Amino acid sequence: MTTLDPIQVFRTEAAELFEQIEGGLLDLLHDLSNQDQIDAVFRGLHTLKGSGAMFGFEALAAFTHHCETAFDRVRKGEVSASAELVACVLAAQDHMKALVDRPNGDNAEEGDRLLAELQAAVGGQGGSGTVVTPPLAANAPVAADTAATTWKLSFRLPSNAMANGTNPLGLLDELRELGTCEIRADLSKVPGLNQIEPADLYVSWQVTLTTYQPRSAIDDVFIFVMDEMELQIEQQSSTAPIAGVKAPDTPAAPAAEKAVMEPQARAEASTPAVAEAKNGKAAENVRVPAERLDELMDRVGELVIAQSRLSQLAGSSVDIQLRAVSEDVERLSGELRDTMMVLRMVPVTQLFSRFRRLVHDLARETGKMIELEFEGETTEVDKTVIERLADPLVHLVRNSIDHGLELPDERIAAGKDRSGRVLLSARQSGGEVIITIKDDGRGINRERVRAKAEASGLVQPGQQLMDQELLQLIFQPGFSTAAQVTNLSGRGVGMDVVKKTVEALRGVIDIRSEPGKGSEISLRIPLTLAIIDGLLVRVGSGNYVIPLSAVEECLELSLEEDLRSRGRSFISLRDSLVPYLRLRDLFRTGTAPDPYQKVVVISTGDERIGLVVDQIIGDHQTVIKSMSKLHHDVVTFSGATILGDGSVALILDVIHLINVGQQQEAQLRAAG
Amino acid sequence: MSDPQTIQPHGTVLPPSLSIRNATTVRDLLQAAFESTDPVMLSVPDDADIDLSFLQLVEAARRHAELNGRAFGLQKPAMGNLLSTLERAGFITAMTPRDREFWLHRKEQQ
Known part of the structure; x- marks a missing residue:
């Protein structure tokens, strides 16, 4: 029986949540009042906190709690979202990642510093214009009814709910907070000891709940798991106020919100780990470790070689049956190879999406205004290619922004828009994928390139070079000088390393640059390596x-x-x-x-x-x-x-x- | 058949962490206990960290014992964290007399 390590499951889920949170934060920058994005970020933080606590990442849960609380204030309209807040939460997210990787790491000081910045960003220091008017009454939670209502609930959470970080006991506690509850566990699906998957959930529940809260408050308890669970809610009756059930004085806050507002206390709060990206399709997908795909690829490779030998033997044989079998094996191994190739292909958007954060950070560091655009994100490439291209592309994008794009005033003076443009595109051409990084900056200064090349002995003074040869010099080892390297582009990966990495993938780099108009670097990489x-x-x-x-x-x-x-x-x-x-x-x-x-x-x-x-x-x-x-x-x-x-x-x-x-x-x- | 009233001097002492983080280990421990001892009597620490996964494992062990004609029980009635987890999970409300006998060591007149 194979059992997934729950800690590893959490780390995988956390990685997805980080992507969700980061994507939501960066999208939010385009429209700081976008309630859907605010909600998505809040849900991501809430889930991360709960899952972290569930799996023993207490430091992560405690730290994330503060970020979640800050975003809860945004969600409720108490504070408006701002670019500063987004930057703070992005930085805080890096700290959360560190806490996932090293739960016992000694980085509390960094956490405290980030929380102080976060506090300032949500108006703790009276940040200008961050406090907005409370939400309109129409948007406030629906006031509780004056009469209590009895509801019959029957629900079953997905079997992987606990493994994904949901704590069913937390959900039951939240139901109890709504009124009087009779909760009955149904254990009929619990298997025997030799059949049970320890992390799976087999219990379901029937609940009779009498509450003054509206139906929406019950729905809110299950808000994070709603898409994947079986839930039936039936209204039984509305009655006059009943003993033991206190009518609320104030409008009801959804239970999910309550969990947020209680500081620290809910380390074992409801902990759903349902990424929105799943969109209810979890049952249709299987998560497979990448190394298993690599193993399978090796086996297919060996099969192709064996099939090739069989074909050769069959070709020299007069046995018709052997030839027929050989042809069948050849066809099947070809189909298997094609299927295997498809399994290894992942959309290039996985590679591109990480540059949104990079560009955001670089824009803040350099004071440049940058618009990052993507084209062809659905183009699919072998996963190994994606992994190996990540670092070279980071370097190329950094170079584009650091050396290529001008500051806003310079751009205005040059008759350009204030915002520089960086385009990352991908397209398939035959058996290759062409990934292009294009900017509309100042272009490569050929005189400087030649001067540096001559100074470093790469070319002789006066040596005739074609334009392409001159541009390719920037990929020569040792071309970069200390004067040229900045904290942005000088992180140990030079353009020569970029070129070597691309060539190791059997790819080539083309470079085009027009003075004053920008540069374009294209990487032509085989779609697959195996x-x-x-x-x-x-x-x-x-x-x-x-x-x-x-x-x-x-x-x-x-x-x-x-x-x-x-x-x-x-x-x-x-x-x-x-x-x-x-x-x-x-x-x-x-x-x-x-x-x-x-x-x-x-x-x-x-x-x-x-x-x-x-x-x-x-x-x-x-x-x-x-x-x-x-x-x-x-x-x-x-x-x-x-x-x-x-x-x-x-x-x-x-x-x-x-x-x-x-x-x-x-x-x-x-x-x- | 389970007979929790037969208190053994040395039960299977469970670790203090009885949550999902440790669920596989606990499952393995229970399986090992069934292979090596008879009857299997669990000793649950009062301050154990318990969640639903442990309750499910014990229920699974009860089914296993029943199916194989083995005696299985708790060394002492549920109390402390175990009892509160049973309550939170809605197990208490749904208990049959046999469940009550197993978990709470309460024998009721039929």
Whole structure:
């Protein structure tokens, strides 16, 4: 029997709640009076507090309680939301995250400082204009009826309610606070000891409640779990005031609000952990640890290799039944691979959404006005790509804002809007995803780039460089200087590291920049890293794989044409000269060339070269295996794969080969 | 069959944390007790941290005992946190005479 660790479950839930809270706070900045967003943030904080207390994160619960109380005041209209309050709660959220990661961490001073700021932000220090008029009577809770009403409630919480942080006893306590209650537990669904999942909930309840509170007060008790629970409420009767049930003097506050208003006391308050994002679809989704997906991917990879061997055996056999089975296995493994790929794909919005907070913080730090826009957030990319792209993108966005965007006054002087614009976009193009970071700032100063490059010896004074070559210099190691690094962009990840990370993902970086108008950096990354479609070729006696996504076309290179090139190694392709590399020479095969060699034209972005091979064998589903540590320094190959006959084929590093080809072209041009 | 009136000198002493944080451990402990002792008598600390998950586990253990013809009970009637949790959870209201005998050690005239 597999049982999830409740603490880990809470940490996962907390991560979702943090996303919900942060998203709500950042959305709130666009419209500080948006009641839906205020409610969403409040609910997130409330749930976090309750769940934290439930799972023993007392420090988190106590700290979150203060933030929740502050937002409760906003919710009730006692205080208006402000950018300062949002900034305070965002900072407080970072502290909450630390308390989730390190429940016993010694950071009470930081907590106290943040709470003092929070207090000031909600008007404790008389912040200008933060106090607003009380809510209109029409918006106030409905006054209690003069007659008590008896309600029959029957409810069953979702089975994972306790594991998700809901404390059923807290809900029952809240019902008791509404009036006189008779609560009967129904234990009929409790299984035997060997069948029970200790964290699951099996008990349901029937409640007879006599109260002066309106029906809405009962609904409020279940407000956080309403979407996922079974709840029946029937009105039994309305009666005159009855003994033992005190008619309230003041309008009723919903029970959920009461829990908030009681300071500290409700460490075990109702603790629903229902993220709104679930929208009642929880039962349709299964949460699977990422490493299990990786394991499954490995197995599928092995299956593809085994299937490849089977196909080869079947191909050389006369047994028709074996061939039929082989074809079935090939089809099924292909379908399995495609299904597996889909499982690993996650929308790029998961990557983009974290930049909202980053941009918010940077805007406050730099005094710049920034509008962050997204395009193509639903584009899906392999989860590993998403994980590995996070840091490089953070650096690129920081650079855009730090070095690219101007201060508001500078922008006005340049005839631009006060607010700078940063666009993060993603789109799929064939087997690649193209992620672009575009800003409308001052653009890259080419004179400064050249001066720094010359000063650091990256280029010789006066050396002729094409514009793209000049711009690519910013990705050279050591290009950044201490004078250029600020506390924003100088956090240890240089542009060279960004480039290396992208290239490790078999991606490329394109850069465009127009002085005074802005810059655009595009990352072209393969959609997936685990299995690729490749073109299997033979060079000498060895087989090699060229990623199919990079292949533009294949041509024949006759012996005469090869001789005619006289070492210039250019092929004329529709009125343009394309340099080519003879892989036979590059790999020193020591074999004679085939009479009819082939040129495989490959490209990344605008750059393309031809690769001369002896034979094109055909397409090949390639399970990528990493090179061993012994081959760590080998740059021509990005990995290896196992062919159907058990032999190994090296996978060509397209980016490296294109760079070699371009350098060769530049040398030949320089030589005249 | 359970016979809570048969007080054993050494019951299965439960840890002070009997909440969901510890629910799996408690379940394992109960299973181990059924494998190693007969009758199984639980000793619940008066000041134990108890929530609904523990009540469910004890109910599950009662079903297990009943099904397997094993004796199972509490060393002493519910009191302190255990009693208040039973009340909060609505168990007391719903108790049958047999439940009362098990949890509260109250034998009632049928």
